[in-house]
Amino acid sequence: MLKITSVNGPIVKAEYKDETPLMFEYVYVGENRLIGEITSVNKNSVTVQVYEDTTSLKLNEPVFLTGSLLSATLGPGLLGSVYDGIQRALFSMPERIQKGLKTKALDEEKKYFFKALKSAGDEVKKGEIIGEVDENGIKHRILSDFDGILEEIKDKTCTVKDTVAVISGNRQTMIKKRPLRIPGGFKKRLSPKTPLITGQRVIDFMFPIAKGGSASIPGGFGTGKTILQQTLAKYCDADIIIYIGCGERGNEMTEVLEEFPKLSDPYSKKPLMNRTVLIANTSDMPVSAREASIYLGITIGEYFRDQGYHVALMADSTSRWAEAMRELSSRMGELPMEEGYPADISSKIASVYERASIVQTFASNTGSLSIIGAVSPAGGDFSEPVTIHTKRFTSVFWALDKSLANARFYPAINYLNSYSGYELEEWWEKIGKQKEIKQFFNDILQKDASLQKIVKLLGLGALPEEEKITLYTAELIKEAFLQQNAFDETDAFCTPQKQMEMAKTVVLIHDMWQKAFLTRQIPADILKNQPVISEFIRAKYEIPNAEYKKYRLLRKKIENFYNEFIKNYGE
Numbered sequence: 200m201l202k203i204t205s206v207n208g209p210i211v212k213a214e215y216k217d218e219t220p221l222m223f224e225y226v227y228v229g230e231n232r233l234i235g236e237i238t239s240v241n242k243n244s245v246t247v248q249v250y251e252d253t254t255s256l257k258l259n260e261p262v263f264l265t266g267s268l269l270s271a272t273l274g275p276g277l278l279g280s281v282y283d284g285i286q287r288a289l290f291s292m293p294e295r296i297q298k299g300l301k302t303k304a305l306d307e308e309k310k311y312f313f314k315a316l317k318s319a320g321d322e323v324k325k326g327e328i329i330g331e332v333d334e335n336g337i338k339h340r341i342l343s344d345f346d347g348i349l350e351e352i353k354d355k356t357c358t359v360k361d362t363v364a365v366i367s368g369n370r371q372t373m374i375k376k377r378p379l380r381i382p383g384g385f386k387k388r389l390s391p392k393t394p395l396i397t398g399q400r401v402i403d404f405m406f407p408i409a410k411g412g413s414a415s416i417p418g419g420f421g422t423g424k425t426i427l428q429q430t431l432a433k434y435c436d437a438d439i440i441i442y443i444g445c446g447e448r449g450n451e452m453t454e455v456l457e458e459f460p461k462l463s464d465p466y467s468k469k470p471l472m473n474r475t476v477l478i479a480n481t482s483d484m485p486v487s488a489r490e491a492s493i494y495l496g497i498t499i500g501e502y503f504r505d506q507g508y509h510v511a512l513m514a515d516s517t518s519r520w521a522e523a524m525r526e527l528s529s530r531m532g533e534l535p536m537e538e539g540y541p542a543d544i545s546s547k548i549a550s551v552y553e554r555a556s557i558v559q560t561f562a563s564n565t566g567s568l569s570i571i572g573a574v575s576p577a578g579g580d581f582s583e584p585v586t587i588h589t590k591r592f593t594s595v596f597w598a599l600d601k602s603l604a605n606a607r608f609y610p611a612i613n614y615l616n617s618y619s620g621y622e623l624e625e626w627w628e629k630i631g632k633q634k635e636i637k638q639f640f641n642d643i644l645q646k647d648a649s650l651q652k653i654v655k656l657l658g659l660g661a662l663p664e665e666e667k668i669t670l671y672t673a674e675l676i677k678e679a680f681l682q683q684n685a686f687d688e689t690d691a692f693c694t695p696q697k698q699m700e701m702a703k704t705v706v707l708i709h710d711m712w713q714k715a716f717l718t719r720q721i722p723a724d725i726l727k728n729q730p731v732i733s734e735f736i737r738a739k740y741e742i743p744n745a746e747y748k749k750y751r752l753l754r755k756k757i758e759n760f761y762n763e764f765i766k767n768y769g770e
Contacts, residue, residue, distance in 0.1 A: 201245065201262035203229070209487040210530040211235065211247040213262040220245050220264055223380060227263040229256050231299030234285055236269045236491075238531075246531060250285045250488045252298055268378040269491065271498040272304035274359045275311050275332050275339045275373055278439070279472045280304075281456060284480035284488030286495055296484075305359055305374060313341070313363045313373070315352045322348055326384070326505065326561025329364055332373070335473035337438070340506040342562070345369045375502075379494035380550075383501035385558035385566075393557075394623050395511065395569050398434040398692030399427075401612050401681045404702060405637060406619040408595045410437075410509050411557025411567035415517075415589045418599025419579025423611050425451055427599075428513040428573055430610075430685055433462055433471060434692045437511035437569065439503045440475040443496040446489045446519025449481045465692060486523035493520055497554050500568045504556070507564030511571065517551070518575040521585045537584050545588045552592040581616075594620035608682055614644050631699040636706060640676055643709075647673030664716055667723035672709045679736045680705055690739050697742070700750035704735055707754050711761040719768050729764070731757045 201220070205212035211228055220226075220240055228235045228249050233256070235249040247262060271286055281289045282304065283296070291302045311332040323329060323343045329352065330341045347367025357363060357373075364371040377383065391409030408414045418424050425447070432440045442459070444452040456479065462471040476499055480492040493514055500510040514520075521544060528541035536542050557567035572593070576583045579601055590596055596618050603611035627633035646669050653661060654670070662670065680701055684690045693701075715721040735753060742749045 201226075201264070203256065203258055203260045203262060204244065206253055206256050206258070207530045208526075209249045209253055209485055210527065211249055211253065211256070211262070212244055213247060214244050216243075218264060221266070221268075223268050223378075225265045225267050225269045227265070228253075229260040229262075229299075232263065232301075233299055235262075248487045248527065249485070250491055251485055254298075267376075268380070270376040270378050271495055271502075273375040273377055273499065273502045274305050275334050276305040276309065276359065277476055277499060277502075278335050278337060278339075278474055279476075281477045281479060282495070283484065284445075284478065284492030284495065289479060307358055307360050307374075310356050310358055311373070312356050313354065315354050315364075317349055317352055317364075319349050319352055323366060324561060326386075328506070328562045328564075329371070336467065336469060337474055340562075341371075341373050342375075342505060344371055344375065377498050377502065379491065379498050382554050383498070383505055384561070385505065385556070386561050386563070387559040389557045389559060389565065391557050391567075391621060392623065393626055394621075394695075395509075396436040396695060397431050398694070399430065399610055399683060400693050400698050400701070401610055401614065401683075402597065403693075403695060404633065404698050405614060405640065405681070406595060406597060406612070406617045407621055407623050408569060408571070408619065409557070409621040409623060410569055411555060412569055412595060412621055413552040413555040413593040414569075414571045414595035414597060415574055415586075415593040416571065416597045416599060417574040417576055417581055417586045417589070418604075418611070419576065419601050422579070422599035422601055422604045423609060424573040424575065424599060425515055426685065427597075427610050428515050428571065429455065429458075430691075431571060432459075432475070432511070432513050434465060435511050436466070436509075438474065438508040439500070439510045440471070441478070441496045441500050441510065441512040442475065443478045443480070443492055443512070443514045445478075445480055445492050445514055445516060446482050446486070446523065447515055449483060452479045452481050455479075482519065486526055489520045489523040493517070493551055497551065497568070497570070500570075501554065504558065504566035504568045505560050507560055507562065507566045509567045509569075511569045514551075514570065514572040516573040516575045517548070517589065518573075518585050521548075540584050544584060545591070548585070548588045549592045552589070608677075609685055610683065612681075614641075614677075614681060615648055627695070627699075630695055631703065633699065633702075636699075636702045639706060640680075640702070643669060643673050643676060664720075664723050668709070668712045668716060668726070671723055671727045672705070672712070675705055675708060675732070675736075679739065684740070687740055689741070689743055692744070693739075694744040694747065697744050697747040697750070700747050701739065704750055704754050704757070707757060708732070708735070711758065715761060715765050715768075719765050721765070721768055726761075729760070731760050 201213040201215045224237045233251040235247040239246040286304045287302045345366040350365040352364040359374040391411045394407045555570040598613045598616040600613035624634045
């Protein structure tokens with residue numbers, strides 16, 4: 200048994216004699232048995248990071264070793280649950296969390312019907328699917344923990360702790376433990392080639408994220424990071440959603456906890472919570488638990504990925520986690536780097552985003568874990584360390600813009616500063632020429648940014664008509680295509696098919712304006728202010744996703760209108 204020699208906030212030091220403590224070992228600290236983790240081991244002492252409030256902890260109190268690593272408890276019952284950063288079920292706890300309070304992560308008394316998918320005598324490998332249970336309408340697949348021969352297995356009604364199979368003399372239950380900091384295994388890592396459809400045009404069409412990919416959402420206060428992540432959680436086509444509130448304000452997490460159970464899944468029409476796991480670690484909870492909450496969410500995500508599901512993890516916000524690391528490293532006396540962050544902040548951030556993956560599981564299924572992390576740079580400064588290092592390790596960068604947010608432009612993603620490193624043209628080719636249209640949009644928006652400087656200095660009248668057409672086309676791209684109304688039932692979610700039809704219509708309008716000016720010198724202002732343009736802008740609210748082919752009729756109408764307009768202009 201170890202004895203406490205120093206208490207500095209959540210950092211506790213303890214001496215040992217004959218024991219053999221392990222790095223990152225899970226320990227109980229003090230008489231209240233607070234949950235902690237060993238972060239450094241010296242010759243006669245250890246440093247423990249405590250995940251609970253250490254107020255009133257005294258010197259010489261004991262520290263109990265467990266011989267195991269900090270782990271997540273996994274099994275049926277995860278979906279629909281709400282946990283804190285160390286996987287205590289929040290709805291099983293009093294309003295104010297008491298020190299040392301322990302709860303079961305899973306309901307060990309609830310009974311499930313286990314359906315065997317293998318037979319006695321079959322040979323199984325570790326990680327293969329041997330059975331399944333129904334959880335909120337989702338097949339929760341039970342993976343083998345052992346290699347060997349199935350000696351016993353059958354359909355039965357049981358709890359998560361009951362034996363469901365015997366594999367070469369080993370008892371197999373439905374409950375598992377996985378260390379938080381050790382990535383899960385798989386048969387083969389695959390290349391991300393399929394987009395994670397979010398229904399947001401600026402994301403799916405312009406800056407897509409692949410299933411198994413990673414993305415960051417940096418933005419200052421009030422730019423819409425939280426609402427964007429909640430929108431992605433609701434509409435993305437992942438099978439399982441994990442939402443982590445890491446160091447967020449209590450009122451924001453309260454809103455999430457109240458709203459998510461009321462949301463309807465747009466795919467199954469059932470409650471969204473049926474396929475969601477929420478991890479709430481608010482700003483008034485111990486800072487050390489923020490780090491654990493991130494790794495807990497990733498470990499749960501890998502568990503469902505290994506079952507062959509596509510998982511989307513939203514972390515809001517990783518900056519709060521980095522701030523916690525800064526405080527903890529300062530208390531431990533580590534050498535700080537830029538802005539006081541620890542020297543290993545780069546590797547810590549990498550250890551999170553590098554666990555995003557699309558893999559071939561041991562059961563030969565395809566599963567993925569996509570990680571989307573919000574970053575909250577102070578004052579919206581994207582040159583601060585957390586944003587810079589996050590940008591290095593994520594393949595998608597959705598930069599939120601304060602000026603767009605103030606203009607009520609949603610999503611407030613800056614189309615000039617954002618990018619995606621995923622090449623998904625092969626998938627889009629089934630729908631249309633996304634790569635060519637995307638490049639056209641980027642060129643127009645880049646030219647628009649340059650022209651806006653001239654307009655601010657000299658006014659719109661200083662531009663030649665060709666440049667005005669570019670300016671008006673950019674307005675059309677922004678207003679009719681990129682901007683969406685999260686509160687409009689039709690426009691809140693847009694399928695790839697509808698996105699492609701809308702994009703083709705923008706290109707057609709630009710071509711018709713160019714044709715009208717080159718053939719008849721018709722002024723851009725006249726071309727822009729035609730009723731068919733207003734009709735196109737309104738169409739995104741009026742044409743449902745299922746009726747996207749109506750845009751083809753609209754394009755025909757626009758083409759006929761401008762051809763007739765060009766023919767009769769001036770008569």
